[in-house]
Amino acid sequence: MKFSRAGVVAIAGTAMLALVPVVAPPYYSGLMIPFFGYAIALLGFNLLFGYTGLLSFGHAMFLGFGAYGAAVMGAVLGVKSFEAVLLAVMLFAMAAALPIGLLCARYVGIFFGMLTLAFGMLFHSFLFKFYHLTGGDSGMRVPRMNILGLTFAQYNKIEFLAQPFYYYCLALLVLAGLLMWRIVHSPFGLHLRAIRDNPRKAEYLGVHVRRFRLAAFVISAAFGAAGGAILGFRIGLADPELVYWTQSGQLVFMAVLGGFSNFFGPIIGALTFTLLQDQLQSLTQYWRFVLGAILAIIVIGFPGGIAGVVDDLRGRFARSAP
C-alpha cells in the first residue's frame, strides 16, 4: 500500500518532468539541469540526515569532487564518456569519504556538523589557493562530453542541455531514486533509522552504529559527486563557489524546504528552490531576503516541509471524506 502510493508519486513526478522540454521553452529545461544535480546529491544527503540523523554542513565538498573530477577527467585526461566520469567521480568520492567519515562519524550533532563544515572549508581553500593545480578562483573547464556514446554534434550547447542531456539527467535521477529507495527500505536502511532514533538502544540490538554511520556517509558522498558532475557539466566549469560552505547550507535549505522526513521531500525541495530562486532573482535584488524568510516560516510553521504539508492535507482530506 505504502509502496504503491510512493510508486504513483514517482511515476507521476517522472511523467511531469518528462513533459517539461515538450511544453516549456528551452530556458526552463536548461534551468532544470541544476535541479537534477541537486536532487541526486540530496538523495545522498538525506540518507545521512533524514535516515541516519547526521546533519552535514560540508556536503558541497562532494559536489566539488564531482565537478572537479569531471574537469580533470574531461579537460586534463581527455575522457569523452560522461558515464565513465560519473563512475570515476563516485568511486573517488567514496574513497575520499572513507577517511573523512572515519573522523567525522565518531561524532554526532553539532560536532559532526562542524567537522564536516571544517573539511568542506579545507577543500574549498585547497581549490582556491592551489592556483596552478585547480585554477583558483577561475576554476577548471569542464568540456562537453558524450552521453551513452553519442556526441549529439548537431545540437549547440543550449539545445543539448535542454533536450538530450535533460532526459539523460532525468533518467539518472530516476535511477538514483530507485537505488536510494532500495537502500532505505533494506535491512541496512532499517538499521540506519534505528541509529537515528536511538543509537544506544540500537547498539544493544546488534546494530553497528559507527560502521553504519560511516557507510551512510560514504554512500552519500557518491550521490553528492554524481550531482556535482552534472552541475559542473551544465555550466562547463568546476567553480570553487560550488564548494563554498554556503552551497552546503543551500543543500540543507533544500532538504528542509522539501521535508527531510519524506523520501521525496529533498527532491521536491530541490525543484522548489531552483524555480523559486530563478523567479525571485528576476523579480527582486532582495531574493536572498525572501528565501531567508521562507526558510524561517518553514522551520517555525511547517517543520515537515512541503512534503509534510502535502501529507497533512492528504490526511485531513482522507478523514473528512465519507
Added chain:
Amino acid sequence: MTALLETRNVSKAYGPFRALDGVSIIVREGELVSVVGPNGAGKTTLVNLLTGLLAPTTGEVLFMGKSIIGVGPVELADHGLSRAFQLIQIFPQLTVAETIGAAVVSQQKKRWRLFSRLDADTEISARIRDVAEIFGLHHRLETVAAVLSQGEKKLLDVASAFALDPQVILLDEPTSGVSTAEKHGIMKTLIAAAKTAGVKAIVLVEHDMDLVAAYSDRIIALSGGKVLADLPPGRFFADPKLIEGVIGKRVSY
C-alpha cells in the same frame, strides 16, 4: 547445571570509591536470578559489567566460559546476551514491526544487505510476527512506537531484546515506569516469552520485592558493593535481617 554468566572476584573502582568489591556470582542454565539491593549497592555497575559496557578494575567476567571484558554491546548481542534497560528505550519513529525487525536483522545476520527488500524477506517478517505474538503486540505491528501506551512501549523494548534470540537476557527493572496493575502481567508475559523463545537464563535487577519474591529462583543481594547473600527466595525471605539490609525496613512476606 552449566554456568552461563559468571563474575569472578570482580571489583570496580571509581577513584577511591569501590562500586563493586570482590563480587563473584554465577548464573546457571534454567535460572531466573534476581539482583537486589538498596540504591548505591552496585546493581547498575554489575549489570554494566555483565553487558560489557564497563570493564572491571580487577577480576573476570565470563559468558559461556569466555571473557567478555571489553566486548561491546553489538558483539555481546551476537554472542547471545541481550539487555533491556531500566528506562524505556524505543525508536520513536519506527513501527512495532520495524523495532522488532531491527533486532531480527541482526540475529539473522542480514545487516549488510543494502539492496534487498526488507518487506519481501519472509524469513524476517515471520520472525517479527512470532515475536510480536509472544508479547501480544501482533495487532500493533504497523503502529509507530511513539504512540504506544507505556506498558506497550515496555513490552516492545523487551520484545526487541528477545528478538535477538538470546541465551541470557538481562532485565533492568523491567516493570519500572509501569502501573502496579500492569507489572505482574508484564512479568508473566516476559517469563512465558523467555520459555517460548528458548532463553536459558534471566537476570532480573529489581527493587520491587513483590516481583522478586514471586518470580526468582535465586536472589543475589548486594550491599555496599559486596554480595550480602546468594539464596533461594524461601531462605532469603525467612531472614528479616537480610531483608532489612536490602530494603532498609522490616516487612513480612
